[in-house]
Amino acid sequence: MKSKFKYFLLTLWTLSLSAHNLQNYKAVNYCGTYDNKNITVIRDFIIDGNKSLLVVDNNSLQTKIIPKTRITKTECDNNSEYKKFLKLSHLPPYPLQNDGITNIGNGIHITTDMCPSSKKGYEQRLYIGLAKYLKRPVPVTIFVSGRWIKKHPKAFDELLDMQKDGNLSITWGNHTYRHIYHPHKSLKQNFVLSPEERFIPDILDLEKLLISKGLTPSLFFRFPGLVSDKKTIEEVAKLGLITIGSDAWLAKGQKPKNGSIILVHGNKNEPKGVDILLKLLKINFPYATSIAFHKNHNR
Ligand SMILES: [Zn+2]
Structure with a gap:
């Protein structure tokens, strides 16, 4: 009886891949x-009228969306695998x-990476190649x-x-919603370091878009252009992201x-990288593994 009830709850909470209504989305941090x-x-919100949370498994680093009523608050363990990985991701210099x-x-x-692109379609050959080899x-x-998703719904x-x-x-990583880029500006005033950037909403808006489409954002964040500074690196970590x-x-x-x-681009902006990867795939390339937790990550 108990397991049937549990199954019922799980079914209720498996969000379908259609549009969901999301409200009061905010970053939180407790265990x-x-x-x-x-x-x-790491996040608290209401989805289709239900109070919900985005949580991270401290051991596996998997994220999950769960009903708010289902958790029991505890003290945080600063030595959990998640906290150790998080710490490592925002060390100097x-x-x-x-x-x-x-x-x-x-x-x-x-x-x-799926940066915004005016190109039609996407690197279909890349994803087909991965599945083939x-x-x-x-x-x-x-x-x-977010701007890539909006412009490329079919892809x-x-x-x-x-x-x-x-x-x-697929693990859905965050590359910001807007991904600001100025072709002629120096890196120090470009991407998320551009004066008009509103960094935290730019991160949360992408998460909101994924969740409203029935997907679960992962913990992983990549800076547009891989450009960041101390302040933005620390802001990402404060949001609980790696x-x-x-x-x-x-x-x-x-x-x-x-x-x-x-790193290759799946948005057709850098076909050279895809050419190289497809060649590698044909010559006994090792199996791909997911960016889950491993003991020896380097910086
Ligand atoms: Zn990018």
């Missing part, structure tokens, strides 16, 4: 237990480019921007279909090695 697991609560976690210690981690479903982290739906069909296992850089931006000639976080 608790849910389903016998230690969790950190705060380089202007490629701060955060750039290598996960082992495995190969494929990340594709690697073990399906292929773990891929897509750092998506976005196709990616969701690839997930549904068991070809991809900054992910890359040690293998393929279009820039960087070669993947063990633990690499590969």
Whole structure:
């Protein structure tokens, strides 16, 4: 009886992939237990009239949307795997480019960025290639921007279909909603360091868009242009998110090695990186693994 009841609750709380009404979305930070697991609560909101939370499993780093009534508050454990990883992601010296976690210690981690783009469509060949040459479903982290989703609804739906069909296992990373970029400005006044940037809403708005589409945002954040400073790196961490850089931006000639976080663009803005990855996939490339927690991440 008990398990049937639990199943009923789970069914109720599996959000369907259609539009949901989201209200009172705010960042919070406290700990608790849910389903016998230690969790950190990072967002509080109302979805379709139900009080809800976005929580992180302190051990697996998986995020989940749960009913607010289902958690029991506890003290926070500052030595949890999540807190350790979070701490590591915002240590000095705060380089202007490629701060955060750039290598996960082992495995190969494929990340594709979806910056806003005026190009029609997307790099379909990339995602089809991943599913063709690697073990399906292929773990891929897509750092998506809100403006890309708005302009490319068909491409976005196709990616969701690839997930549904068991070809991809997508982790949705945050690449900000607006992803401001000025072609002729210096990096210090560009991307999220642009004077007009409203950084925290830019991060939360993307999460809201994903949740309203029935998806669960992950913990992972990638700065547009990989450009950040001390203040913005600390703001990301304060929101409970982990900054992910890359040690293998393929279009820039960087070669993947063990633990690499590969960066290519899935929005057609940098076909060179996709050409390189597709070539690699054909020559006995190691299996891709997801950016989950590993003990030896590097910066
Ligand atoms: Zn970008």
